[in-house]
Amino acid sequence: MEALRADMFEEICPSTLLPFRIGPDKWAALVIRCLEDGPRRFSELRVPLARVTPKVLTQSLRALERDGFVRRTEVTAPVRRVTYELTDLGRGLLAQLYVLCNWTAEHWDDLLDARES
Amino acid sequence: MEALRADMFEEICPSTLLPFRIGPDKWAALVIRCLEDGPRRFSELRVPLARVTPKVLTQSLRALERDGFVRRTEVTAPVRRVTYELTDLGRGLLAQLYVLCNWTAEHWDDLLDARES
């Protein structure tokens, strides 16, 4: 049993980046799941994410784009059309979220029990 | 390619609970990792988590306890001593975080590249 080292915050490391990236962005995981079956337009995303305002949805998408999980494509003719789709990196992240999701589903009862007492 | 269903928020489901639980609590993932090698006292946890104030650390531990990931044990004699340790559920969650961590480490360069451009 090794001792705890001092200060885990000296630099960003893999164990902290993802929780910090996915964590603060309340809707990121859900947005990614909405893109799992292929490219979607902004207005399409607004259907399942009806409770998310356009501003917040845009923020979330932009952040995901910045981090390389999502690719944004815009065409102006004949009509304006913007689609979002997962990159390879995004699909990899989606797979990880699925792992987490499956684990949660398996332990769902335990989680609910803990909350009650 | 199936269509997106309306409103993903009708009820809490496994795909949302964990991001919502681990997400909002900024330090939860780090706290769990600090407990990976066995029970720790409050003051021991404060060493690697030096940048977290006692108030916030307490909040985090209490929330993790409430959700069944951590068990708190208090003894008063001969001296006061409070230890925190992972439950089975907590160890399971730790394993999931490791999966996520390993994936992040593998794609570390991609993530950094994306942030730069």
Add this chain to the structure above:
DNA sequence: CAGAATCCAACAAGATACTG
């Protein structure tokens, strides 16, 4: 259609000081 602008509320987190 796909957002941008503005303003505001909520809550998490930090600083500091104190206690059973």
Add this chain to the structure above:
DNA sequence: CAGTATCTTGTTGGATTCTG
């Protein structure tokens, strides 16, 4: 030792309205 108690700050997120 293991926290509490206050107070303050800062960062999302939300509501609403408007636009190229």
